[in-house]
Amino acid sequence: MEKMLNEYLQFASTGAKEKTEMFDLSELLQNLVKKYENPNIIQNFKNEIYYNGRKNLISRCISNLIENSLKYAKKIEVKIVKNQDNIMISISDDGPGIPENEYENILKPFYKIDKSRSETKSSVGLGLSIASDIIRSHGGDIKFSKSKYSGLEVSIFLPF
Numbered sequence: 001m002e003k004m005l006n007e008y009l010q011f012a013s014t015g016a017k018e019k020t021e022m023f024d025l026s027e028l029l030q031n032l033v034k035k036y037e038n039p040n041i042i043q044n045f046k047n048e049i050y051y052n053g054r055k056n057l058i059s060r061c062i063s064n065l066i067e068n069s070l071k072y073a074k075k076i077e078v079k080i081v082k083n084q085d086n087i088m089i090s091i092s093d094d095g096p097g098i099p100e101n102e103y104e105n106i107l108k109p110f111y112k113i114d115k116s117r118s119e120t121k122s123s124v125g126l127g128l129s130i131a132s133d134i135i136r137s138h139g140g141d142i143k144f145s146k147s148k149y150s151g152l153e154v155s156i157f158l159p160f
Helices: 002-017 025-036 055-072 127-137
Strands: 021-024 041-045 050-053 076-082 086-093 141-146 152-159
Touching: 021 025, 025 041, 025 055, 025 076, 025 086, 050 055, 055 076, 055 086, 055 127, 055 152, 127 141, 127 152
Parallel strands: 041 076
Antiparallel strands: 021 050, 076 086, 086 152, 141 152
8 A cells, every 4th residue: 555655646746846848759759669678669650749748747657658568568569640739649559458348447546457467466556547647637638449459559649
């Protein structure tokens, strides 16, 4: 219980202190993908997509989503697209996916679909809830669907 509370309190205090700044979102994604040094992570995005937001929180969100995919999948694609209305970041994988009827539940704090599915006992069920809070605090949205690889696709929509 203490670990759960500490993780959430760390997120809450970081978010409250961080200032909004203009940064290159595609560069942030490239650096995150490089950090994992995993040849099974495919990058699919253009350079220089700038966004005004809290860089460390966005980084934490994307890292969490990539790490979730790495737990369950072999192939992962990170994609970013900018259109007239928003910036869409998607993380798609070839893992087991999540049943559609669980999409809303997985955003609830401390919720786990299947307790036995967690690779480690250290998982507390806050990752997707925190990711969702980060995106919503930027005025965005997060959606789930079946990926083209038959796993899960997490799509983040950020207004600009």
